[in-house]
Each structure stands twice: as C-alpha cells, then as structure tokens.
Amino acid sequence: MAEPDIAALAAGIRRGERAALARAITLVESTRADHEDAAQALLARLMAERSEDAAQSLRLGITGVPGAGKSTLIEALGQRLLEAGHRVAVLAIDPTSSLSGGSILGDKTRMGQLSVHPSAFVRPSPSAGTLGGVARRTREAMLLCEAAGYDIVIVETVGVGQAEVVAADMVDFFLVLALAGAGDELQGIKRGVLELADLVAINKADGENQTRAQHAAAELRRAMHLLTPADPDWRAPVMPISAYTGDGLAEMWAEVERHREAGTTSGARADRRAAQRVRWMWRAVEDRLLSSLRNDPAVAALVSELEQAVESGSLPPTEAAARVLAAYREV
DSSP: OOOOOHHHHHHHHHTTOHHHHHHHHHHHHOOOHHHHHHHHHHHHHHHHTOOHHHHTOEEEEEEESTTSOHHHHHHHHHHHHHHTTOOEEEEEEEOOOTTTOOOOOOHHHHTHHHHHOTTEEEEEEEOTTOTTSSOTTHHHHHHHHHHTTOSEEEEEOSOOSGGGHHHHTTOSEEEEEEESSSSSTTTTOOHHHHHHOSEEEEEOOSGGGHHHHHHHHHHHHHHHTTSOOSSTTOOOOEEEOOTTTOTTHHHHHHHHHHHHHHHHHHTHHHHHHHHHHHHHHHHHHHHHHHHHHHHOHHHHHHHHHHHHHHHHTSSOHHHHHHHHHHHHHTO
16 A cells, blocks of 8 residues: 555545545554554544534444344345435454454445445455454544544444454444344343343344244343343343344334434433543553564564463463563563
8 A cells, every 4th residue: 555645535535535435444454554653644634623423423333143134234224324314334344264364355245235325335344353343443444434424334243242342332332133043042142242232133033033033032121131231221122123124124223313312412422432432542552552562673582482482381471471571671
C-alpha cells in the first residue's frame, strides 16, 4: 500500500466514497509502523470533524453458533433498513486459520444483494487470532464507516464463546442468534454470552421448525430470568424469527429501536459509549506495549534462546517471561 494522502483520504470518506473507505480500513488494519502512524492521523482528523449525525449512528453486534444464519439475517435485515432510508455498513469477521493464517472471507458472497447496493458497504476482515470474534481494528473500522455516513454499522462476529465480551463491548446493541431443534436449545451458547445479550433471536422459525422455535423461545425466556442482565434497566427479549421468510424481523428491529430510545432518554447509551472509549484506550495501550516489546532489539536477541529453553522444558515459561521483561526495561 502506497503512502496515503491523509487529507484526500479523509475528504473521500466524508463524501461517502466506498473505495476511499475500503482503503482507509486497509490502512488501519495494517501492522506496518508507518501505516499505524498514518492511521492515527486519519482517525484524529475524522474525529475532530465528526458530525452530530455520526454520533447518533447505531452499532449493532450480531453473534451466534455456526450455522445459525447470521449472514442470512444481516442480508434480510439490511435490505429492510435500506428500504427505510438508512445507509448500512457491515463489518463481517471471518475466522483465521491458526495453521495457515488465512481466512475464507466469504461473507460478501453470502450477502450478494447487500454488497452491491449503493447505500451499503460490506467489508469482510480476518479475525487474525483476535479474541472476541472480531478483527484487530474493528473499533477503528466502525468510526471510519460512521464518518462515511453509514448510520447503521453491523458487526458480525466469528461465533459464540466467552470471549464475545470483546464484541459486546464495542456496540450499542448485542444480538445473539440461536437455533431450535438441535437437541440442546442452548447448545454452543455460553451463559456469559447470554448475560451480555440485549436480545436473543431463535432463527429458522419457519416450516416444520416453527413449533420447535416457539418452544425454544419459551424455554430460553425462563432461563434468561435466572441470569444477571448487563443492563439492569433492560431485560433482553427472546423471540422466534425467520431470516429466510422475514417473519419476526420487524418486531425484532422494533425492540432494537426501543432499546435505543430508552438508552438515549436515560443517558445509558451515552454512558455505555463513554465507558467503551476508555476501555478502548487501555486496549490500545496494551497493543502498543506488546508491539513495542516484540520489536525491541534487546528482546529479539533473547527470544530464540528463551523459546528453545521453554520448549525443551529446561526453563519455566514464567522465568522466561521475567527475562523478556527485564531486557525490555533496561532499554
């Protein structure tokens, strides 16, 4: 990637140019030191010129077990939102292989209509081993999408797990997608994820599966009453939907809007974003410290020897870690 013209890139983003937005996300995802500096300059410029409309955007996180129909739901919901006059951005995170480092990035194919709509933007990104089912720079990508005029930003996570707390901590509304008829209605869904949910939707409630979905929703409602909600003023609804037929999508979106209105009136929405920004700051501190440590010449000189000693069992990992930090502190 060539050295970016920050002023020109920022201007293209504010005009809503999808090509400029794509280049900007590639820039913030880069691990090159010069690109990281340029990305920070771009974000600072855009945030200084941030409009009130961008601040009023809705950030929606969607997670669910593999095969729950996350992409199908986003395609169907996105079409409805576009018809209602919204501009929709989708940040779809694909799992990265721990062996090859590669990812499939097939979400754009699964969201065929949405990805070509002039008022939509679909960006698949690899998780690159990041915890929480999100990409390393998802927060930055959301800000870029909002600066480009997208008032609905949807983050589709890799899947369900305890680490999904990372995804929930960067959105205004966290939707958990579940399935009925899989034997165990809560199969693959951790208690911690349900406690973070602002809404649980039982997908594929159509055809012969409709009755099973109704029963699963009733069972899950009872289970949810035993959990501690993330927001004491909001009890997460549980409802059956069908992303395939569209049944229940209007009711589901009405709940999203109700949550937004309640949070805006009470101030909870602003408080949630403010707390997220502080945690984002400390996450950025951790990332930069780790990057600085890994790139330090004194540390690099020790790493190979220490790793071999740890692998052979001649040196405890904790002692190796202490030596790495000691070398870093001496610089």
